[in-house]
Amino acid sequence: MNIRPHDLLWLHADTTLLHIKESWVAQQWNAQQPVVVRRDVMRQDRIPIGVRGSARHQRAAGWVREQDVLRIDTPEGLLAHASDSVFRALPTVEAVMQLHQQRWSWSWGVTGSTGFALATGLPVLHASSDLDLLIRAPQPLQAEEVTAWQQQVSRLPCRADTQVETPVGAFALNEWLREGRVLLKTARGPRLTTLPWTEDIK
16 A cells, blocks of 8 residues: 555544544544544554644644555545635635646645645635645756746745655755755654755755
8 A cells, every 4th residue: 555645544434543642633533534644654554644633733643554544535636626626716726726737747736724625625724724735756856847836836826835755755845945955854853955865864
């Protein structure tokens, strides 16, 4: 089973979330809502996940067994839900549709609240929500296309942040363009590097 950070996992109804410390999870979470894969070291057949609560500050980290996964919604797959979403008039969903009309050489998708709303139909978005985007980049990005992407993003009807996923971890595209050095989020923690596509951290 190919499961990656930011994927939304739908679980079997009798699933038990493991190693959850926050008490609100027992009252608020049920299998009719997906959990999100978070970045951590995989442990045997257990997947690191995060749980969203009804309040913005309510986020909990835990684990699920791989056998409990019923379905996976990827950030890329959620793009297809934008045009017929009940939230299509909201700025972040409108922005997704605008970007989706363009051709890009990389695979990309939507995460965060917008991705969650597209997957579930739950009203977690509002007119001032930010948009979280993800670019899959197994190889270094070409500067010309990155510039074109950033220009398009700057014209969107909402604030948008892009995270770039490499084989080693993920980093903020804005930081990369501004500094040339990034805080790379890896399964073993964040590392400062100028080489986000390699294991060598400098």
